[in-house]
Amino acid sequence: MITLGILAAAVVAAIGVGILVRRNEGRVRAGADPETPAAQGLRAELLTAAGVLPGRPTVLHFSADWCGPCAAVRRVVATIVAELAAAPAAPLDLEIDLDANPALARELNVLSLPTTFVLDAEGRERYRISGVPKPADLRASLGPLTVPTAPE
Template sequence: MTPLLLAAVFLVAATAAGLLLRRRNGRIRPSDPAKSARASLLAGAGVGAGVPVVLHFSATWCGPCAAVRRVVAAVTADLADSPAPPLDVELDIDAEPDLARELNVLSLPTTFVFDGAGQERFRISGVPKAAELRSALSPLADRKAA
């Protein structure tokens, strides 16, 4: 009779633990984006300073990253006279693994375009075409910084 009683106690305890773990499942909880890890990591990289940012991850061992560097530098230089000239931020994935993980960077090169408020607008895997990057950045650069 004792093994049966122990099995019943274990079953009740396991059911109670399962219910406690699932009680938050499906509930909508407010988040504070100002305190999130992503926001603080992006702010540390210069994103969200009131101007658009082209953030591209690279590494010393990445061959195509040099092409991305040239394309982004040329496009940001073309838009330097805009009301909100975009910033060119290059990060080494080996030096910034936390931000790369937070942004789900799975391959190199990976480029992001953020607006002045720090919202991700575009994500580009591989080497971006200069004309496409310029057309993505132009509307953001033409907006006056708030």
């Protein structure tokens, strides 16, 4: 009888964790800036090596050959970037292979695949998305970044 109770508790806990994970999947969250100048320098160096161009917002998504949902991310990102191609500051679509670029993945704290970042024109992380992004959310997060701001 005790074993059945423990099993029931484990099942309820697993369902709760599953619900929390599913709820956050695909949700756009505000990004975090690195806290130290050394971390900022390393990040800038790695992003430049990866192909992030200064002056353009970038959708940076990590993938791998063995990642099934990564194909859906490719489709969503390609569609939204194509929609915004005529914008004054059209975003760049950059896919990074996790297996080939583990240092960048570590620096950006990529814990699962797929993970997508929306970077502003200076290469700063504005948003982070775990899982497949919802097209409307990705479009909304890129919208303000595709309009160039006047120099201060």
